[in-house]
Amino acid sequence: MPMITLQYASPRSKPGLTETLAKAANDLSATILHKDPQVTAVVVEEIDPAKWFVGNASLAQQALASFWLDIRIVDGTNTREEKAAFVAATFARMNELIGPLHNESYVHVNEVRGDAYGYGGLTQNERYIANKLKQAVKAAA
Numbered sequence: 001m002p003m004i005t006l007q008y009a010s011p012r013s014k015p016g017l018t019e020t021l022a023k024a025a026n027d028l029s030a031t032i033l034h035k036d037p038q039v040t041a042v043v044v045e046e047i048d049p050a051k052w053f054v055g056n057a058s059l060a061q062q063a064l065a066s067f068w069l070d071i072r073i074v075d076g077t078n079t080r081e082e083k084a085a086f087v088a089a090t091f092a093r094m095n096e097l098i099g100p101l102h103n104e105s106y107v108h109v110n111e112v113r114g115d116a117y118g119y120g121g122l123t124q125n126e127r128y129i130a131n132k133l134k135q136a137v138k139a140a141a
Contacts, residue, residue, distance in 0.1 A: 001074070001119060001124065003041050006021055007045045008047065009049040009066055012099075025090070028093060032089055039119065064101060066102045068106045069090055073112070091107065
């Protein structure tokens with residue numbers, strides 16, 4: 001269910017890096033935020049380090065990498081501690097894969113209402129209700 005958008009700039013570009021970054025983001029979402037990796041979508045975009053600026057200097061000039069990861073999840077499905085652990089683990093994993101990182105690298109856990117977010121034509125609230133009804137029917141049988 002999560003939608004993850006990852007933009008990154010790194011002087012350490014190498015073949016297969018985009019796929020590795022997508023897998024890392026999905027794995028972190030599954031292990032820390034308990035999201036189903038089979039319904040998690042990830043978009044990865046590489047940006048030229050000469051076009052990413054922090055403090056009026058490009059990452060190319062600073063010889064550093066950076067990233068912006070935005071994950072959309074349903075509000076209230078994760079604790080404050082889980083979200084903090086996700087932010088810390090994501091920073092550490094990105095540092096391993098594309099670093100050394102500029103400290104101004106970001107993770108945004110974007111919590112949205114279940115009635116305003118979904119996939120396959122159904123909101124998350126509709127999925128939740130359908131699942132509860134299915135469980136009630138099974139329990140009654």
